[in-house]
Amino acid sequence: MSDLFQTLKVEFQDEDYRYAYAESFLNTKIAAQIKTLREQREQTQAQLAAKMGIKQPGYRRFEDINHSVWKTDSLWMIARALGVRLNISFETFGTLPEEKKKFNKESLQRPEFKDDPAFTEHGEQQESNAAALARSILEQRVTSQGESRYSLAGPIPAEGVPVWESRLDLASHIMELNKQFPQLFKSLAGAQKVTVRSAPEDRYKGMGLVPPPSKPIQAITPKQSQRNVQWGPLQTVDLNPEGKEVA
Amino acid sequence: MPTWKVYFYLEGLRRDNAILQWLNAERVSVAQIAAFQDKIDTLEAGGPEMVPGFISDTPVVKNIYKMKIKGNKGMKQLRPMCCRGPFAPNEHTILIGAVEKDGKLIPGDVKKRAGKYLEMLIADPTRRRSERLIPNPKS
Numbered sequence: 001m002s003d004l005f006q007t008l009k010v011e012f013q014d015e016d017y018r019y020a021y022a023e024s025f026l027n028t029k030i031a032a033q034i035k036t037l038r039e040q041r042e043q044t045q046a047q048l049a050a051k052m053g054i055k056q057p058g059y060r061r062f063e064d065i066n067h068s069v070w071k072t073d074s075l076w077m078i079a080r081a082l083g084v085r086l087n088i089s090f091e092t093f094g095t096l097p098e099e100k101k102k103f104n105k106e107s108l109q110r111p112e113f114k115d116d117p118a119f120t121e122h123g124e125q126q127e128s129n130a131a132a133l134a135r136s137i138l139e140q141r142v143t144s145q146g147e148s149r150y151s152l153a154g155p156i157p158a159e160g161v162p163v164w165e166s167r168l169d170l171a172s173h174i175m176e177l178n179k180q181f182p183q184l185f186k187s188l189a190g191a192q193k194v195t196v197r198s199a200p201e202d203r204y205k206g207m208g209l210v211p212p213p214s215k216p217i218q219a220i221t222p223k224q225s226q227r228n229v230q231w232g233p234l235q236t237v238d239l240n241p242e243g244k245e246v247a
Numbered sequence: 248m249p250t251w252k253v254y255f256y257l258e259g260l261r262r263d264n265a266i267l268q269w270l271n272a273e274r275v276s277v278a279q280i281a282a283f284q285d286k287i288d289t290l291e292a293g294g295p296e297m298v299p300g301f302i303s304d305t306p307v308v309k310n311i312y313k314m315k316i317k318g319n320k321g322m323k324q325l326r327p328m329c330c331r332g333p334f335a336p337n338e339h340t341i342l343i344g345a346v347e348k349d350g351k352l353i354p355g356d357v358k359k360r361a362g363k364y365l366e367m368l369i370a371d372p373t374r375r376r377s378e379r380l381i382p383n384p385k386s
Contacts, residue, residue, distance in 0.1 A: 004288060011281075011381060020278035024285035032297050064300030065286065066317035104293045 005097040018093055025096065028065040029103070030075075035063040036108040037082045051081040083112030251291045252338040254375040256364050264376060265364070266327060269344030273323060277381070283316045283325065284380045290339070302329065302339070308358045310365060314341070326352060328361035333369055340368060340375050 012018040038048050049059035061067045062078060072088070079086040113119065258265040270280060290298050303313040307328070316325040324347040329339050342364040345357040352358070368374045 007379060011284075011379070014277060016277045017281040017381070020281035021285045024282035025289065028286065028289050028298055031299055032293075035296075035299050065298055066300050066315055068317065068319070100288060100292050103289060103297060105296065 004100065008097055012093055022093065022096060023068070024065075025100065027068050027070075029108075030070060031063050031065045031067060032103075033108040034078055034082075036105050037084065037110060038063075040109050041082065041112065048078075048081050052077045082110075083114065084110050250337060251294050252335075252377060253287045253291055254338065254340040254377050256340060256342045256368060257374045257376055258364075262374065264378065266341050266344050267378075267380060269327075270380065273344070273346065275323060275325065279316065279318055279322055279325060280380050286314075286316065287380075294337070295339075308362055311342070311358060311361045324348065328357060330361075330365050330368075333365065334372060340365075342368070 008021075012021070038045070041048075045059050045063070046056040049056045052059065062074070072086075075086050111117070255267070256265045257263065258268065270283075286298055286301050290301065295302055301314060301316075303315070305312075307313045310330050310333075311328050312330065314325075314327045314329055316327075318324050326345045326347045327341050328343050328345060329341045332338055333340065342361045343357055345352045345354065347353070354360070
């Protein structure tokens with residue numbers, strides 16, 4: 001991305017170019033954040049449109065980066081439907097490359113007012129406790145590409161409970177923490193996304209363990225993960241931070 | 248280091264960037280090229296989900312997707328065609344340029360040509376390059 005900064009430093013000498021580039025990025029940013037916030041709230045376009053008192057086809061354009069005629073009134077309506085405030089500010093061109101570098105789904109997510117840690121009782125303490133818990137059950141490793149990855153820090157099963165069951169419980173716990181504190185994992189290690197993945201079947205076989213169930217991890221709750229459940233063949237499922245299956 | 252990468256198809260014996268050539272031939276304005284470049288940079292920075300509406304969700308013909316760069320009044324409606332990959336899942340290759348007028352793509356055979364370019368690219372992976380649309384607008 002520092003390469004991008006050097007490139008833009010040259011390209012931005014052209015006034016028309018830099019204003020068009022910045023305008024395009026602004027439109028992209030607004031559309032991408034509206035989509036991200038709607039998905040974070042697990043709502044459909046039709047549901048959010050209904051909250052705003054408009055029809056889904058009318059709403060759809062707000063999630064299109066090619067939409068360029070933004071009205072402040074419309075943005076406030078969207079903000080209200082999403083439970084966040086609207087902030088408009090003027091910036092220097094120099095901050096644009098850095099903003100682009102950090103442009104990802106996690107950086108655009110915001111909690112609704114009711115989940116805003118600043119307004120929840122003991123919010124900071126809760127987040128601090130969650131961070132401590134996450135640190136205690138995750139272990140960090142660095143990939144050959146230099147990316148940080150976290151995995152469950154070994155099974156901690158109760159007596160008589162299959163190893164994978166305790167791991168699933170931990171995994172669902174992590175998903176819950178991440179849902180409650182969206183910035184938590186990012187702040188822990190600069191993580192770009194949180195994915196919960198079940199291990200390949202071979203690994204379980206090699207360890208002489210029972211493979212996990214065919215159901216996606218997010219479908220498993222501690223109550224369901226009892227030993228009398230009949231398990232099907234293993235499926236590997238990747239989940240996004242909202243617990244949805246990644247295609 | 249970007250997670251995603253965007254390449255341009257190299258056309259003909261001289262292996263010219265097909266998209267740069269098309270932009271020049273269409274006399275596309277600096278402002279529209281800047282908007283196009285911004286979308287490519289954002290795609291490379293965050294992946295396709297960070298640029299909703301840029302690449303069509305469904306292919307226009309097999310394995311070919313339409314990109315959309317809206318032009319304001321009087322500007323051209325740029326609709327270059329791209330494919331996912333084709334050599335890695337986290338990359339896109341822009342194969343050919345097109346504009347949309349009155350709901351029709353110009354040139355008319357753009358989908359067919361895009362498919363042909365994709366076949367040629369798969370046969371010869373060196374037929375693509377990653378570069379800026381305007382490396383230096385003032386030079």
